Amino acid sequence: MENEIYDIIIIGSGLGGLAAATLLSRKGFKTLVVERKGRLGGRFSTVEYKGFKLPTGAIIIPDSWTIKLLKDLRIDMSYLRPVSRVYYRINGEDYEVNVDIGLPMVLDLIDKLEKEKEQKDGRKIKPVNLKNIINGYLRGKRGIKREEIFTVHDWLLQFTENEKVHEVIDNLCAALMMAHSWELPVLKFFKFKEIKKFYVSSKGNISVANELAGVVKENGDVWANCPVKKIAIKNGKATGVVVEKDGKEIEVKSKVVVSDTGPKMTVDLAGQKNFDDKYLEDLRVRLRPSPSLLVFVASDRPLVLEGINDGIEIMMGGRRIRTVVPISNICPELAPSDQHLLYSSVEPISCIHPVDAKCEIQQIKRDLNEMFHDFKKHGRILKIKACFSENQCPEGWTWLGYGLPLETPIPNLYNVGDACVALGLIGTTGSVESGYRMADIIENKLNNKK
Template identity: 65%
Template sequence: MQGELIIKAESHLYQEKYDVIIIGSGLGGLAAGSLLSRRNYKILVLERKRRVGGRFSTIKKDGFKIPTGAIIIPDSWAIKLFNEMGIDMSALRPLTRIFYKINGTDYEISPELGIPMVLNIIDRLERERAEKTGKNITAVNLKEILGGYLRGIRGVKDENIVTVRDWLLQFTENEKVHEVFDELCAALMMAHSWELPITKFFRFKEMKKFFMASQGNLSIARALARVIESSGVVWINSRVTKIELKEGWATGVVIERNRERMEISCRAIISDAGPRMTLQLAGPENFDQAYLKNLRIKIRPSPSILVLIASDKPLCLEGINDGLEIIMGSRRIRTVVPITNICPELAPPNQHLLYASVEPISCIHPVEIQCEINQIKRDLQELFPHFQKHGRILQIKLCSDLGNSPEGWTWLGYGMPIETSIPNLFNVGDACIAPGLIGTTGSVESGYRAAETVAKLLEGHE
């Protein structure tokens, strides 16, 4: 067949041997690779796609530079890494203002005040509504909620309180208050409030400062790849088909590249392909039952739908070049980022780009994509009055494990360890998040842990 890629049946041994092979070039893999490269280890990064970065990258469409996944960079482990690796920080734009759209009105709320201030506003609006209509309202009970939160940090012992929603029902049945907590859970913790265990909720580490890359996340991913190339190699279009083992240790990988099959040797392997894929590459029979059980319990892919809207005029937060908007009470759209208000370089001249994050009705059950799209379109028309005349949907992308690219590989508090049953095989990425971390921050932190662990392992086997 014309254009068909034919891989030679036989493989040949690549003569170069590496200290560490990294499978995948997401932020976790790039973090581990750049940190180990700075220690002068010989690194080989293998990326199956045509670009580095994974879900932290950028592609071009109709003249726009659009994100492959993450758009916002929290001021935490990622910024620490960029500083240590000498990334040009002037390319990052601060995102300091947060607006909550409540009953159609935007309220700017400082990240330091956050949820308590939102609940105060809801309480006031509910009381005003009661005065106008003469109807009773369901109490917000802000004082009781905040007191319960402080107690909850020390632990929830009532066995009847399983989820975040269960915990909140102790204090109020007000659905607008429940919307606030569901928004927080779905947008930041990868599960709805009626799905996420309350014990996980209280471990969340808040993020209060954010940035965006003015040239797109791919520019940062490439900069990290260049750090790795100071003592190693980064190969794109290189698909790993097998992790080789000998006497219980990983000895290298088999890859397909340039229509050839190659075997490459190494002393340790770090996989940023996700624990499930790592398992398949190395063979499930090589992992003990305790590890397999842990993986079945903890890997909880969280679906999301990323919507990118192009327009010939700003659709929200016009004139504000450092803010994002959190939507309360919508059908599906949770958070919107007016990308070109902050980084106009990411769109053609006189064009605008809006990023909307959508959480499906459930983070457990399969997504009915057409139903979700219908709800998204209704949200767009109601939330953004100029959308119908001035806007168009540039992309609707379902991020789920069906396409091997969910929004997150697990929920808050369910991270797998970086270690596996194989002593020199490790995982990184957002499936291996530390307690309290999530997403981009958790991915980078896992890279730090893996780099430190691998360095100690290699030093002990010099």
């Protein structure tokens, strides 16, 4: 095995790595995926916990590049359940929002509720000025650059101070763009590509990862439990990896090495001295790992959206909890038969500053007690998982619009995954799309050498 030459070695079996590996394998290139853990999929995987099947990161699969990949590879998708309804809980009431109208409809709803409240309470409320916001938003989407230097929050202040409107927009930024509205430049916000339909895997995301690994194995190998210790660099070029396999370190050679581990780890594995200052500076500026606390709540009755099996809910007015996915409403298979499971990926107060995990957990607990009337009686926290860059598991390696190039300064060495998202994309969608670009670059490179 030591001298076997693969066309491509991919370090890490995250979605970006697996997307590139499957596409290259189907194009006829001999591909090896090496994964340090025993399970595949990285932040798109599943762990068994007290009878529940818990996601390691992503739960919602947007109807975009991941679905395209499964279709292109002709992988069975019958176990993916559609999620097409979005609800807002405002002042304790649930309102369904037509996803085709999206943001304008939410703002319109808030406008109406605020006016009702104003009449009822006889108290003046800061006006929403809906028309101006929508026009400003559409102008921004058309690419007007006047607002370039503003954060989303500052841009919105031009139109309204209304706290609820600011909360809606911040929810959107934190949940979908990896940074708060007071952190993200508005120009990046305007580039976001909206997706209106989603899926949840009823067998857990690990099934999707395993199906993808099956495709790689048609023309290559997938090694789990094999941490890469080093990317071999000879005469300034990447020539393979040193990997621990069955307790021994071996060198495996390849024409190209692709790292799905995040660019910082790539630099560590290949040796910082091999990268130029400009590249390292780019990493410092553009890598913005977004922290998250993954909250799983178990209960003996549904805590939200009872009887609705294709919806998610956005909770307004809380401290930390925003979007909640009632996983077991959509896929009862992921919880024991008499139990329900709620998922929320919670952004801390800042996506830049170090997280005070203890304080964040306190705020989450307060939210749970106040937001869900049945929580005290029927629910319990199953698990809270810290998804921070320190444990190699941020919600995203960078924010919307900050993706790094796939190429590195070292010939034959590339990055893939959500640090390399294209403009407007994020999460699983961005990771898979980076895998498509990666496969094209490598195909051209290796075919031109033949």
